[in-house]
Amino acid sequence: EADIYQTPRYLVIGTGKKITLECSQTMGHDKMYWYQQDPGMELHLIHYSYGVNSTEKGDLSSESTVSRIRTEHFPLTLESARPSHTSQYLCASSEITGGYGNTIYFGEGSWLTVV
Amino acid sequence: RKEVEQDPGPFNVPEGATVAFNCTYSNSASQSFFWYRQDCRKEPKLLMSVYSSGNEDGRFTAQLNRASQYISLLIRDSKLSDSATYLCVVNISRVGDSSYKLIFGSGTRLLVRP
Numbered sequence: 001e002a003d004i005y006q007t008p009r010y011l012v013i014g015t016g017k018k019i020t021l022e023c024s025q026t027m028g029h030d031k032m033y034w035y036q037q038d039p040g041m042e043l044h045l046i047h048y049s050y051g052v053n054s055t056e057k058g059d060l061s062s063e064s065t066v067s068r069i070r071t072e073h074f075p076l077t078l079e080s081a082r083p084s085h086t087s088q089y090l091c092a093s094s095e096i097t098g099g100y101g102n103t104i105y106f107g108e109g110s111w112l113t114v115v
Numbered sequence: 116r117k118e119v120e121q122d123p124g125p126f127n128v129p130e131g132a133t134v135a136f137n138c139t140y141s142n143s144a145s146q147s148f149f150w151y152r153q154d155c156r157k158e159p160k161l162l163m164s165v166y167s168s169g170n171e172d173g174r175f176t177a178q179l180n181r182a183s184q185y186i187s188l189l190i191r192d193s194k195l196s197d198s199a200t201y202l203c204v205v206n207i208s209r210v211g212d213s214s215y216k217l218i219f220g221s222g223t224r225l226l227v228r229p
Contacts, residue, residue, distance in 0.1 A: 039156065041221075042219065042220075042221035042222060043159070043202075043219045088156075090158055090159075094217070103149065103161055103164070104161075104204070104217055105161075106158035106159050106160070107158060108157070108158050109157075109158050
């Protein structure tokens with residue numbers, strides 16, 4: 001089992017609220033990711049990080065922001081939630097090297113509903 | 116054109132059937148390849164890596180054709196529990212290069228019926 005944890009698992013929140021989705025991994029992985037996935041749809045990379053103090057935007061534009069102050073922690077923040085942010089957010093991590101060593105491991109996901 | 120393409124399915128097969136999925140990729144710099152399985156409303160999990168010589172894990176066989184730029188997954192003797200979405204993942208990188216990119220296909224849905 002992968003040692004990557006997300007909280008909260010489920011969140012229902014009102015429009016305009018600020019939210020932070022937490023993600024922690026204990027595998028010592030340098031590379032971490034946030035994906036967004038609607039039910040039955042494909043994964044979209046929204047943010048990733050190579051290591052501490054590194055953050056990059058992914059392929060899908062997102063109003064969320066991320067930070068990487070510690071290797072094991074990669075939180076995602078929405079300053080003002082909107083109904084269009086309703087989705088599943090999946091955190092993941094992998095090793096820094098290329099090749100077959102960088103299997104990606106996912107957390108169980110955070111289901112966000114903005115009402 | 117997407118960098119990694121899969122037939123979305125669904126593939127609807129009876130228990131015990133053999134089913135095969137293909138995945139094509141466009142970037143010839145792709146270095147490593149994986150199949151992930153995702154159950155409904157769950158996170159993706161690694162099913163198996165795909166090596167150049169082909170590899171097998173129980174009822175599952177994965178193959179890579181670099182010349183034609185596709186990978187395949189064969190499932191023999193399908194079980195009800197195999198029902199899931201199967202994601203093809205391609206890693207574009209050079210060994211030792213931290214700036215590798217993992218590209219996910221949109222997935223192929225498999226439904227195994229009794």
